[in-house]
Amino acid sequence: MINGESYKPIIAEATKMAIGEENIYERVFIFELLKDKNDPNAVAGAVGFSVRQPKFYVFKAKAVWLATGGATLLFRPRSTGEAAGRTWYAIFDTGSGYYMGLKAGAMLTQFEHRFIPFRFKDGYGPVG
Numbered sequence: 530m531i532n533g534e535s536y537k538p539i540i541a542e543a544t545k546m547a548i549g550e551e552n553i554y555e556r557v558f559i560f561e562l563l564k565d566k567n568d569p570n571a572v573a574g575a576v577g578f579s580v581r582q583p584k585f586y587v588f589k590a591k592a593v594w595l596a597t598g599g600a601t602l603l604f605r606p607r608s609t610g611e612a613a614g615r616t617w618y619a620i621f622d623t624g625s626g627y628y629m630g631l632k633a634g635a636m637l638t639q640f641e642h643r644f645i646p647f648r649f650k651d652g653y654g655p656v657g
């Protein structure tokens with residue numbers, strides 16, 4: 530049986546084998562999408578920096594997939610006490626993808642989505 534926490538290493542290994550480890554950049558914070566000068570409706574790359582080393586990256590791409598997550602921590606979680614820092618949803622879903630998409634000219638639809646867990650088990654995450 531494969532549990533949720535087992536998926537990432539399995540998929541990461543398959544990805545490294547498929548596209549080559551030299552084509553994977555980890556711990557790079559992308560902060561800007563680059564527009565295509567020939568097509569105003571297309572994105573041609575991205576700009577970012579390493580969060581561990583003093584390096585700056587400019588990526589050129591035929592296609593860009595913006596998969597930054599939602600904006601789960603715009604509001605304070607209901608967890609209290611010991612559980613306050615242990616939210617089930619990702620702490621890094623800050624809404625930066627909404628910003629980058631909007632700045633690059635994307636039309637934001639269904640922007641109102643917000644994750645709201647209805648029940649908690651020990652205050653750490655949703656159940657049911």
